[in-house]
Amino acid sequence: MRHVPADPSADPTAEPEPLVLDPQVAARLKRDAAGLVCAVVQQHDTREVLMVAWMDDTALAHTLSTGRATYYSRSRRGLWRKGDTSGHVQWVKRVSLDCDGDALLVEVDQVGAACHTGERTCFDAVQLPAATGARP
Secondary structure (H helix, E strand, C coil): CCCCCCCCCCCCCCCCCCCCCCHHHHHHCCCCCCCCEEEEEEECCCCCEEEEEEECHHHHHHHHHHCECEEEECCCCEEEECCCCCCCCEEEEEEEECCCCCEEEEEEEECCCCCCCCCCCCCCCCCCCCCCCCCC
8 A cells, every 4th residue: 555644744654644434434335346435526616526536445534534635546556645746736625425325525625737637627628429408
């Protein structure tokens, strides 16, 4: 697991403080087969959807305890705190669990780009052609 320091000035070689997710929160989560929950990340004031990521219990515990968005990287197979290498930090404002317990809404104050491509949001690129229906 990748080290996720609670304090940005902390020694990056030090072991992270072990964090455990509140059992009442953990009981409400419906995880996928890999133990992950989808996290939709939104700019708190503009409501702009920035990105989608994944959290395991440890990532959610770090996010809730430190105020910095922390995710589980499926490709790296470990914790990833947004902004540690890029400087594009996500300061957490609110975290909500959906009614089914299988998705999180993480409202943040985004510093810099949210997308790994350097774009503000991961959803700016190409819009798919879709039929739009008029409401009766």
